[in-house]
Amino acid sequence: MxxxxxxxxxxxxxxxxxxxxxxxxxxxxxxxxxPDFRSRGSGLWERVDPMKAASLSALRREPAQFYKFFMGVRESFAGAExxxxxxxxxxxxxxxxxxxxxxxxxxxxxxxxxxxxxxxxxGHMRSCRCLDCSKPYPFNVLLDQYRSGTNPPRCSQCGGMLRPDVVLFEDAxxxxxxxxxxxxxxxxxxxxxxxxxxxxxxxxxxxxxxxxxxxxxxxxxxxxxxxxxxxxxxxxxxxxxxxxxxxxx
The missing domain is CATH 3.40.50.1220 (TPP-binding domain)
Known part of the structure; x- marks a missing residue:
């Protein structure tokens, strides 16, 4: 055909x-x-181990490194139409x-x-939440903290770490x-x-x-x-x- x-x-x-x-x-x-994630020869996951960079355990283990990677991915979306x-x-x-x-x-x-x-x-990048108390926030709260030097971003209610509302590796x-x-x-x-x-x-x-x-x-x-x-x-x-x-x- x-x-x-x-x-x-x-x-x-x-x-x-x-x-x-x-x-x-x-x-x-x-x-x-x-950028694509899985295409042969150009996919992001060919260069980066997703379990080390974009998993729930990576966020808990090395939050500053997780956010450095995640915000780099987020910046690749900036201005996209x-x-x-x-x-x-x-x-x-x-x-x-x-x-x-x-x-x-x-x-x-x-x-x-x-x-x-x-x-x-x-998931999406319109919101985030606290890992400890689950208080929800607009994504810009997380983004503004990161840009001002707070890495990882923190919950104003309990001081817990914020996480984006995306499905990470190991997430349900x-x-x-x-x-x-x-x-x-x-x-x-x-x-x-x-x-x-x-x-x-x-x-x-x-x-x-x-x-x-x-x-x-x-x-x-x-x-x-x-x-x-x-x-x-x-x-x-x-x-x-x-x-x-x-x-x-």
Whole structure:
């Protein structure tokens, strides 16, 4: 099947009655200038051991080093804007062709693009909380302390250490994961965009879909079970072409 035929098939899948969802990973945001984590040859986790840099035990053991790494990752998001893929997914939801977006990303770009129903299964950087008393804070409280030289940032109520509301390695999954799992019950179509489908339990979500389409630069463990696999570097181009076929460009 040619690329053009795959795009037309995907458009036809989206038009069928039923609940359609998108499931996105880091590859959907690379065109926005945000580095990928697992791509061969360029992924962050090829250079850094995530258990030593981005785990709950790393935060507890060496909090200052954890925050030095985490804030470096956060700075890579600074100034990032949604790209064509983010905007297309938001438009598909607006047109009732998608029921929502489930994302592994913590960059907030789906919301910035206008998506209304977003399940951030690995958390986000809008808030933080105290590790000891669980008092919640806006993320800027943590950020302002770090920038003023307080590393690790501290809770004003009990003096405990603050942590970002992202799912670290060794963390339990957050509430959004279970909401997404429930939402996918009876899912007709799941479009996976820019995910290696290697990080569990999030990578188990495709098993809930009746039909699976994968848009990713590299092969995934789920390719053999997908109705369509579109291996393209630029997800934005795939969705630009899809929107044109749907008459939504």
């Amino acid at each position: 040619t690329y053009e035929e795959k795009i037309r098939s995907l458009a036809e899948y989206l038009k069928k009655p039923g609940h359609n969802f998108a499931f996105t990973g880091a590859g959907v945001s690379t065109e926005s200038g945000i 949604p790209n064509a893929a983010h905007y297309a997914l938001a438009r598909l939801e607006e047109e009732k062709l998608l029921a929502g977006v489930i994302t592994q990303n913590i960059d907030g770009l789906h919301r910035a693009a206008g998506s209304q129903k977003v399940w951030e299964v690995h 999954m957050g509430e959004d994961f279970y909401k997404a799992y429930h939402a996918l019950s009876g899912c007709q179509l799941l479009i996976v965009v820019g995910s290696s489908l290697q990080v569990y339990p999030a990578a188990s979500l495709p098993e809930l879909a009746k039909r699976l389409v994968i848009v990713n630069r590299e092969p995934t463990p789920w390719d053999s079970r997908a109705s369509l696999v579109i291996n393209e570097t630029m997800a934005g181009q795939v969705f630009t072409d899809l929107m044109a076929v749907l008459g939504l460009d």
